[in-house]
Amino acid sequence: MSSTTTFCAIELRGVSAGYDGIEVLHNIDLSVPAGQVLAVLGPNGAGKSTLLSVLAGLLKPNAGDLVLGGRTMTGADPSVLARKGLCLIPEGRGVFPNLTVSENLWLCTNRGSTKVRVEERAFRVFPRLGERRTQLAGSLSGGEQQMLALSRALVTDPAILLLDELSMGLAPMVVADLYRSVGEVAATGVTVVVVEQFVRTVEGIADRGIALIGGRVALDGPIAEITPELHSAYFASHKEQS
């Protein structure tokens, strides 16, 4: 789990970003060593999803640089990053509801895999999806949709996996199952950045955590060390806002 090296898979250098002139992230400096599982924690509106959007190339920073594997990729086409091995599972699952489970998986054959191979890999990790291969993705339960989203990511063999609130609206047992799969993926050398509101959901898999408060990194360190300080950091930010 604690597979860290000095080679940085992801770096943000002085990144500020936002929407329509409103700055959400303020001068963020962050480096994620290859193979690390980083949890990005914080209350609503802290800028967690914005941070992921910057990492995925979906949002161009107003200032600063996105560096991937030592190469500056600020303003790069997100579709190119995705094709090369950067995978984002957005909040709200990101499956195609009007396609079947199999068809959703077939969309992942763009990186040289065959339909049969992507199905084999996905159904090995999540056998329940195999039983529902002809069912429309929109008719699956929330947990199954998240499994499908995650399996779509796994079959592309990503180098970097970005997860946005995987646990949202799901039962704790389903969340535990999903994060067990994420842990298995991380063990294969994938660098994982996972956004969550609650530390308990990720404390089993994350090597390190950062707490974003008001668009700034308020805490940074091993999950066990920052957990006791999270409550006071969240509370302080709430007091500041009110």
Place this chain on the structure above:
Amino acid sequence: MTESQDPTDLAADKAKEFADSLPSASNQTGRQGTYARLGVIMMVIGLGLSIVATVLSQASDNPLDQATQISLGITGLTLACVGGVVFLRYSLGQLLRFWLLRVVAEKHDE
């Protein structure tokens, strides 16, 4: 990469392989647009060539000259057709991608 490889090395190798495969940001951002522009240029040149060839062939009484100009005209039309296909491919590709995203987003909102 073997199964017995150290996880830290495996992760570093994977990240390096990913980084090596990335094109430079400035190179790939405008590729779609460049191809679309190339398509338009081919269309314009092709149509221009065809018009010039038509005018020249009408002005000439020599059948040999006319044959050459007809060939030139057909080449121009071919170039315009190919340019049109290239333009549609790279301009519609972008459009369809956004259309697909919109469909997905609307489905999620339902």
